[in-house]
Amino acid sequence: MVKEGKDNEAFWTVAIGLPVLLSVLRLWVEAGGELQTTLLLVEHIDPVNLVAAMVATATWLVTAMFVAALALGGVLNASGEAGQGFWLARWAARAPLWLKAGSFALAAITWQVLYLPLLVLAACAAYQLRPRGWPGWLAVTGLAAAYGYLIGPVVADAWRLGPSVYVMTYVLLLVPPLLSLVIAGPLAPGAVRPIAIVTPLASAFLLAWIAVPLVQTPILPHTVTMISAPPDQSPGAPKYIGGHIVTSDNTHTAILAQQGGITYVRNERIEAQYLCPTDEEFPRYPLRIHRAGLSIELEHSVLRGLGRANRAGTPLHPACRVPAGK
Amino acid sequence: MSTTLPVSRARSRLTTIAALISVLIVAMAAQCRPAAGQSVKDFRAKSPTLQRADSSRVLRIGVTEEYPLMSIYDKNSTAKESQRWSGFDVAIARMLARELGFSQPENVQFVPITTDKRILSLQNGDVHLVVADFTMTDERRKHIRFAGPYLVTTPEVMIRKEDLGRIRNIDDLRKAKVCTTGASTTADMLEAEHVPHTKVARGAECAAGLKTGQFDAHCTDEVVIAGFLRGDDTLAKVDMPFTQTEPLGIGLPLDDPYLEALLAHYLRKQLALGSASEWQAAYNAFLTASLGPKEQPQLLPGYPELVDQENSRG
Secondary structure, three states: OHHHHHHHHHHHHHHHHHHHHHHHHHHHHHOOOOHHHHHHHHHHOOHHHHHHHHHHHHHHHHHHHHHHHHHHHHHHHOOOHHHHOOHHHHHHHHOOHHHHHHHHHHHHHHOEHHHHHHHHHHHHHHOOOOOOHHHHHHHHHHHHHHHHHHHHHHHHHHHHOOHHHHHHHHHHHHHHHHHHOOOOOOOOHHHHHHHHHHHHHHHHHHHHHHHHHHHHOOOOOEEEEEEOOOOOOOOOOOEEEEEEEEEEOOOEEEEEEOOOOEEEEEHHHEEEEEEOOOHHHOOOOOOEEEEOOEEEEOOOEHHHHHHHHHOOOOOOOHHHHOOOOO | OOOHHHHHHHHHHHHHHHHHHHHHHHHHHHHOOOOOOOEHHHHHHHOHHHHHHHHHOOEEEEEEOOEOOOEEEOOOOOOOHHHHEEOHHHHHHHHHHHHOOOOOHHHEEEEEEOHHHHHHHHHOOOOOEEOOOOEOOHHHHOOEEEEEEEEEEOEEEEEEHHHOOOOOOHHHHHHOOEEEEOOOHHHHHHHHOOOOEEEEOOHHHHHHHHHHOOOOEEEEEHHHHHHHHOOOOOEEEEOOOOOOOEEEEEEEEOOOHHHHHHHHHHHHHHHHHHHHOHHHHHHHHHOHHHHOOOOOOOOOOOOOOOEOHHHHOO
8 A cells, every 4th residue: 555655646746746856847948058048947947837838738648647547547447456466556446537527628628629539548548438338339330430431531632632641640640540449458467567667667758758849849939129239330131030939128128139148138229029930830731620610630639729719820921031130 | 952052052152251351351451541642742752842941931933923813012011021012913922832831911012023033033043923914825935834724814005095096006106105014925926017116124113114105015915004093094995906915824833843843733622612712702802993803814724634622521
């Protein structure tokens, strides 16, 4: 019992501590690893903003951790005594309903649409869902038909974009629903132990791997500031500074410039500021589900899709095209 | 018992295989994201022409001086230098410049060039782009690159109104004093049709020559003629059975495939916007009254597809 308590404690420590640790690391990375710049950021960034930025960008990662744990726990629990002995199985069995339901619900709205079939697979594993009897198979047939109707055009579009896109699109959209039909049930006795030990380790490694780009995601909005020539020089073409605005007072605005370092600009020289997207926002799967009044990109979450339906995206301002420092 | 045991064993095997494949898919999903492809940002950074333009933050665009409807300079305007220019070519050039990041009036300089100097100006670096009623031809592609077409026109003939009964077909044209601009596709066409002609540097010289009696006909594309005919009752257009169409493109240096792809990308973006595009607004503002309604022409095939952050923001 004592060991189990410690296991649970460790799990919760990771679940809560990981986002906090990521937040601090992000500040450090954002500052380009410079102590003075980090201190300036720490001084001016509200912890609430930091947490809010983290929630906006990393909720899916935390839910992914819970969903993976619940799915593996569900399969181990179904594998008899051999599986139930592992702490992950016991944790999954005892996890409160709000956590189980909440993880899947949050995942459903924050994961990219492309990964939602994996979420269905995880739900089937966690709750041991499989078609039973003819009503079950009838329901599966109906769901499969609806799913086919929804993603049929996406499958065709992906084919047109060539193997670099369609291989992963098909793997992510078509294979998990098929696996969902057979994932429920006990593991082969000989496989329980290796899977129970290797999978959590592999998952932890994968989560860390995925968390690296997350550390590099900016906390402050990326802007381009257009500044006029200094008053003692002849007026010419305006200059552009790309970066993040750290703070602004009555006289100066401090900008964490894209090419490094903090630049202080006198407020009267600022002519305009524009919000610009960062490189991470390049679409990798330029595909979109466009059916039955629904229109959502595969790389957008349901939440983002709803937001986009509510308000169109900001058009990119030409100032965002100007190379840094020009 | 003898039947249920193999069934449960089969199911547990299936579950095990499904579990292993699931782990594999998750690992693949984390590792094997498709590459972002050729991006606008990459091409923007690699373009040697834009690097030169960025060093002074001024994009120099060659336009034809005094081509009514296409590029007109208002000497009396008090606006900033680049804003004194107007016309369809100028509007297209301004839209492309803005998309490339040259969004302020100070960032753009329109350089007046004569038709025979369009290729030379690009080759010696006087201008970064040419948007000057420039027909895309294979011969010219040996020296420069083109993005487009952004407009397709046909050659026409302009004469004095009183000559309408005298000059009616190509045979009549062969006997008349014909003027056209040097190094133009119209001049090549007149050669092919064996029509003797005089080449001048600027179309305005032909129009002036028509009035003084120095020339009987000015042969050039329909847009230019529509421009000269506006507000001038003494001149008229003759429909000749020329079969040639003239796809107008943006001229750019031969060594810059990146800029070519970028310009094609932005023209394609305009096409996708349809009737809400800036192309359509420019056409409606300058050309609809003279040429009738038209849609933006399709681009020539072969320009690479570029990805942009903007693609996911629409």
